[in-house]
Amino acid sequence: MIIALLLYPGGWLIDASDPLDFQETLKAYADNDNLTHAVSFVIILCSLLISYGIFSFWRLQGPSGSLGHSMLRFGILVNLFHYGIYILTMGTRHLLVAVSQHADSLADPAGAPELMLVLHAVSGGLHFAFVTVSSVSGVLVGIGLARRFSSLNLTAAACWVFGLAGVAGLINVVVGQQAEVDPEAFIMVSNIVLFVAAAALLLIGIGVIRGEKELIPEDD
Structure with missing residues (x-):
């Protein structure tokens, strides 16, 4: 997932663009349309x-x-919901690129720019919802798992970091809604928090593979 996100056009590595600049972001998607579709699928x-x-x-x-x-x-249930939102976000971006590729095939080709702008706005709204719900999920799952450990080791620390990343995400959401806050700052902090959470989740997954008893059902 981390590698796929790094390879997503318009992100950090491939044709980096300002997510607040619709034309620049769309150009990054369209210029790398096949990569955008492939990475979205992955x-x-x-x-x-x-x-x-x-x-x-x-x-x-x-x-x-x-x-x-x-x-x-409860965090597990919220997690399912937040990934559902994220899948909708990626689907919306996928459709945005498809419209840009096949604008001439639309019933009203002249309306393609407006349609793409609407899809971009919907994608942004869904992403904001994703950041909010994923933060709640991170707090619940992270702390819920961390409390199962009687001592602090690398996996337990990763659980706490996962939960704290959720707290940071919620603070960012609350602060980021204020009119005085630069939207670019909100996006930057969101990306950092999500990256930290992803790294912590990776360590938790390694803990599962290693057979940490706190993360393995007793009947396994």
């Missing part, structure tokens, strides 16, 4: 795989009614 698949991985934590046992266990289970 990101959607990765989102489903990550959701499946986090959903596997549902089988973890915990004290009935305990705060940590309740947070974890």
